[in-house]
Amino acid sequence: MSSSRPEAVSVEKATAAVEVRDVTHRYGTGAAAVTALGPVSLSVAAGAFLVLVGASGCGKTTLLRLIAGFERPTEGTVLAGGAEPEPGRGAGLVFQQPRLLPWKTVGGNVALGLRYAGLGREEQARRVPELLTRVGLSDVAHRRTWQISGGQQQRVAIARALAVDNPLLLLDEPFAALDALTRERLQEDLRRVSTGAGRTCVFVTHSVDEAVFLGSRVVVLTSRPGRVALDLDIDLPRTGIEPDELRGSPEYAALRATVGHAVREAAST
Ligand SMILES: Nc1ncnc2c1ncn2[C@@H]1O[C@H](COP(=O)(O)OP(=O)(O)O)[C@@H](O)[C@H]1O
Ligand SMILES: [Mg+2]
Structure with a gap:
């Protein structure tokens, strides 16, 4: 199939699965208000596996809930599939505790x-x-x-x-409560089933290992209010490699070091 696409740039833009534009989110009002997140801007390409990493309380769940449509941002715009997200529509959800x-x-x-x-x-x-x-x-x-x-x-x-x-799968620390071995196996399962499925995933964790293993892109958030501290493409092969081989590779180690460093820096700011 060779169809010419004169408006290739706008097509590219339209395929962003998730758009987070200048988003700030606050809980409460007046003197008691807590700014949980932002300002944050992120554009997630369709088919990407984005992992959000950051210390506890930095706003990861808040960002996921905004993308799922459970919350509306105090400021800015969130779009999923080009429209305002509505809860229970258009996104699959997996929480820390299976419900x-x-x-x-x-x-x-x-x-x-x-x-x-x-x-x-x-x-x-x-x-x-x-x-x-x-x-x-x-x-x-x-x-x-x-x-x-x-x-x-x-x-x-x-x-x-x-x-x-x-088209969108949102996962909030789904493996946090599991033992290390089970967790690794499920990471491998998820990496396998999400690769090539044409789905966009946004996965929240505070584990650097998990982020680098799963993500095609890793975004590190600063401590509250969460802002983007690092935005890194993870260029590791997603097929044709054994998980153990991947985890043992120097490329994996290097990326882990980069993300780990950013997480420590972000937590201290
Ligand atoms: N419903 C809420 N009301 C008030 N504050 C909240 C609420 N939900 C979260 N927060 C606060 O917002 C911040 C970010 O929370 P959250 O998004 O759950 O962080 P994370 O998932 O990264 O641990 C935290 O300081 C938390 O206490
Ligand atoms: Mg959370």
Whole structure:
């Protein structure tokens, strides 16, 4: 296919999945007001995996909630897919604690995501096994969510978020409560399932390792009010490399050092 695109520049602009323009966010009013974030400007290209890193309380969750449409910015503009974000529309969400329905099975929880997306029963039945295979949960499809481990529960939450064909996936420290080994495995899963899926991801963490491993771009925020301290493209291969090989590579080590340094600097400002 070779279609000429005379207005290539504007097409490029229009494909930004998330636009954050001169955004400041305050909680409360008057003397009690807390400026949590900003001013921040960020443009996230479609298909990017953006990781936001920063110390606790620097405004990461606030920024994610603004992008999800749960909050409106005090100042500035947030656009997702070119429009003002509306909660529950257009973005899949994964939180620190998986929010699953305990009376439903693993498969039932994923099916619910599909039902919310408007899919009929037959389509749900077809897609659930597919999604469970993708996150490695086929063998526990019929268990209740309290009969599986914390790591598996978090995978159910990820499968449910992937179930809906949202162009945007927002994840707020989804692996923070997990043990180191489970966390690494889920990072590998997420890196794999998000690569080439045509989805834009915004992932919040305070782990430098996690940021460099997952991100195609890492943004470090200063301490409150969060502003951009570092904005770095992560040019590591996303396919054709074993996770261990990647984690052991000098390029990975160098990027980790750069981001780690920025995080320490940002926390002290
Ligand atoms: N609903 C709220 N009301 C008042 N202050 C809040 C509220 N939510 C967050 N904050 C404050 O805003 C700052 C940023 O919070 P948050 O975005 O949760 O940071 P992070 O996710 O980076 O830890 C913190 O100082 C926090 O106490
Ligand atoms: Mg937070």
